[in-house]
Amino acid sequence: MHAYRSHTCADLNKSNVGDTVRLSGWVHRIRDHGGILFVDLRDHFGITQVLCDPDSPVFSEMEKVRSEWCIRIDGNVKARDADLINDKIPTGEIEVFVRDLEILGAADELPLMVFGDQEYPEETRLKYRFLDLRRQQMQENMVLRSDVVSSMRKRMWDKGFREYQTPIITASSPEGARDFLVPSRIHPGKFYALPQAPQQFKQLMMVAGFDKYFQIAPCFRDEDPRADRSPTDFYQLDMEMSFVEQQDVFDTIAPVLAGVFEEFGGGRKVDAPESWPQIPYAEAALKYGSDKPDLRNPIEMQVVSEHFAGSGFAIFAKLLEQEGTEVRAIPAPTGGGRKFCDRMNKFAQGEGLPGMGYIFWRDKTADSVAQELGISVKEAQAKLKSGEVEGGMEAAGPLAKNIGPERTEAIRQQLGLGVGDAAFFLGGKPKAFEKIAGRARDVIGKELGLIDENRFAFAWIVDFPIYEADEESGKIDFEHNPFSMPQGGLEALNGDPLAVKGYQYDLACNGYELVSGAIRNHQPEIMLKAFEIAGYGEEEVKERFGALYKAFSYGAPPHGGCAAGVDRIVMLLADQQNIREVMMFPMNQRAEDLMMNAPNDPSSDQLMELGLRVIPQE
Template sequence: MYRTNTCGELRLSDAGKNVTLSGWVQRIRKMGGMSFVDLRDRYGITQLVFNETDNKELCDAANGLGREYCIQVKGVVSERQSKNPKIPTGDIEILARELNVLSPSLTPPFTIEDKTDGGDELRMKYRYLDLRRTPVRSNLELRHRMTILIRNFLDARDFIEVETPILIGSTPEGARDFVVPSRMNPGQFYALPQSPQTLKQLLMVAGFDRYFQIAKCFRDEDLRADRQPEFTQVDCEMSFVDQDDVINIFEDMCRTLFREIRGVELPKLQQMTWHDAMKRYGSDKPDLRFGMEFVELKDAFAGKGTFSVFDEAQYIGGICVPGCADYSRKQLNELTDFVKRPQIGAKGLVFIKYNTDGTVKSSIEKFYSEDVLLDVKQKMGANDGDLVLILSGDNANKTRVQLCSLRLEMGDRLGLRDKNVFKCLWIVDFPLFEWSDEEQRLMATHHPFTMPNPDDIPLLEEHPERVRAKAYDFVCNGIEVGGGSLRIHDTNLQEKMFKILGFTPERAEAQFGFLMNAFKYGAPPHAGLAFGLDRFVSIMAGLDSIRDCIAFPKNNNGRDVMLDAPSALEAGQLEELQLKLDIKTK
């Protein structure tokens, strides 16, 4: 028997027991004729005591241990003289009687403690060591608990878990596919699924009624803190439901998760239209933990001054930053540089300070009278001591997005984006289509299987850009955690959607004929939703990146530095796949 107990289990009530523990050496301390070893496993840390007076040979063996040695120790539980209230086992220690080295260890490349000295790349290379650290392991334990809660919740509501294929056909609409060559079908390729979208719709046609899957998905896209090339979705689909049915059941699931994981009771969540979200916050995933709603100021300045930038602008919008009228010129210059960054793209920033003594100071005071600036104060709902920041531009939506970045920056600067506060909502009434400058055509905002709002179907032919979707996103703290829609279940309407998206009938048949044919066999009305499990866990854990809630993540270049993947194939493998690469490798 390697152990009778774990390293986080023993308490003062166990004093006098003979026990066997196994784990890894966290640290060693030598004090006079005694040596103290902190032994760690997944469950906690227990202090071991080796006394030179009792057994010098055993004490010498303990002194020869190194960090991360995997050992087994036998001994007696004893009350600790110098107790450690910071750990659950801090009242006891083990008086060691026998020591066995199960496996020695090299000196670790970084300190395996809560606060480590290892950088991201080093920890990713030795991820199996990084996973020994309590914060990382705790994130994966949280992920496990959330997954169990989700499964139990859905199982209790008659959802059935079905696994769908990983090797499927390529569907170029959307993000880029990862493709897999087929040896048995030379020159042909599978794709890894971006989501099980069409497959879960087929399950509804098949009469499964309520489906879910903790599904692996793959997208070959540029990475950010909340993106990985492979990620996990809580993927769900339901038949004979409308939008409110889906929202109600999954809002209830989210309420259960917040209650069980964070002890937070979510209220009934508001639903905000996409149009209102963009107008008030410049984002379809607004962070409601703080205010600073946009105020449109075009009318406030029109014809009242000589500032050509505002006169020529299509949109002028501002945010009121409370208590920041004392911002220095240096701080305001930093904000100007921030909005001018290429990622944001604004040409400049206008400020108005409403000082606590009632005076007004502004970067545009020479163009407008004080009366105009005081009128802006009233429109902004500003008080003495507040700072108003204004952006303008010739494209309203683009300028709103820029102002959104500035709003979030001010929220961060003022500490208003508390990770222990959770503000959730649903965004509804998305546009069905969006214009792609890259493709020079309309693209589906969500995907081409989304149901148009029935009231807007007459607009499909002449004004598709004005059609709203029966789609909904679950947003928490400015992060899109999940989203879904009612699905098209009529072949004719689906064909019309493909036509608007630029599909020829032949291409639509080649890529999605199986789905349209299935709709001819009594397809039920159906709808679904998918949550990003990685994002959801990272929110619950208070993380800035999803990487630390994934066991073996990729780095920002999409590489697994531990496995050194992706990597080149041997010539024999390429030949077997009938592939020839002309790319010169370094």
């Protein structure tokens, strides 16, 4: 027999009754039933119940065993009584009577329990990640991650792609985030960088004639952490293709991702890739307040400035006199109650706004009729009942009183709302309130139960602006990937930079950005002009991006590609809210590895060898 096991803890069933077996694993749970010890023995594959009573030669040793001890047992497989069968686990029809026991690894008192669903602080979970990972949900998450990556690889190979590896130590490059720098011992005072993405290398591969490339690529960015983003490193399904246009990239990657979500999405609906909408960036910002909209939420915002211009609501009326301002409405079907409107007003205050204007529509009440006519409520009730006063719908809320019935009715008709519905309003320069409006849209959709939780809703966001202007200085800089081909080529770059759109695209799903990519700028003269607009001189471009610039001078093919975030995809599939739940050994919110104590202080010898000195921070 094998030194540690003849079977895993998921293998045994009724056909094994009478067999002598050897199992190894961790003590998941111990129950003492009147001198009979029942132990749930767990390994990576499952759980088997083993039992030990005073007739066992190792009973006294088994009494000493505690939770999470790693043990080996030898024993005989027995059938469980019919009323004791556990149909929730594959081994639920049998149990193993213990004849021999070996302690493989005793465990100290546990800082967190593996059995059960207790909640522990994230700091504790990350410090003792090796214990946290023993929990069933974490085991399932990591298996899911591995299976998703395997599926991605297979699907890419099936589409004619080959996997190639790119360097981990390279040169610093502006990819939109901070680099992690690596000091060079051989070249004192100089630094390598960990790649933010394989961007330049995969483009160079296309110039080298490799028609299709993909890689499950590690990427390193010194970023502030968020629930859906790691502060240090992450993995992406990276791909690039030659002789393609934007739609070719969509047609290639969309079926791969759709297949992955169908395979691992637990039966949730996945729309056919050819039906995924392509939404211009400007339209997404207007309708959803986000370039990664959650299309499970049917709410679409609209501009309603004309209804407030010159109205009795002075705040919006005066605001609209300023250039570049507008008022947008967020429809809230079924949200037409004062309590809900007050909650949303409180949400806006939590976002740093003084509040959020609202109108809601309801059946005309005796109270409102009494107030309008200056009569008692009893008289108003009689007039409504007799038909002397017409019933029907009325608009309520502070805004309705200020702008009057004609304007509120025009707003209602534009938004397609009725009795029991509401609308919320934000105004100003769109850049200043769009993100808050987008968050409000999400909250309204969730609170009102409008979101289809049983669906993955994908959308391509296209026509991103290449440049943006700093509000204070007016300086032009890249808004997105600087290596993208501008729509209209060189001619477009000779006009207004802020009007230039790129062949850049993202894929959004359920409110998350899953994919980002572009058709690349592969012509040297366009590259120089694009960087010149952002303030980079020709010599600086040649110095910082020398390899790309030279490569483009030697017959570069048109090419494009994208990258899909593996961690974020698995997070969605696992139905988790935090990306750290699907990463094996993540950092905490402060970009610290509490388990390995990183970052830590280098030794004097290390600093001396690298020619570095650490200046203490105040």
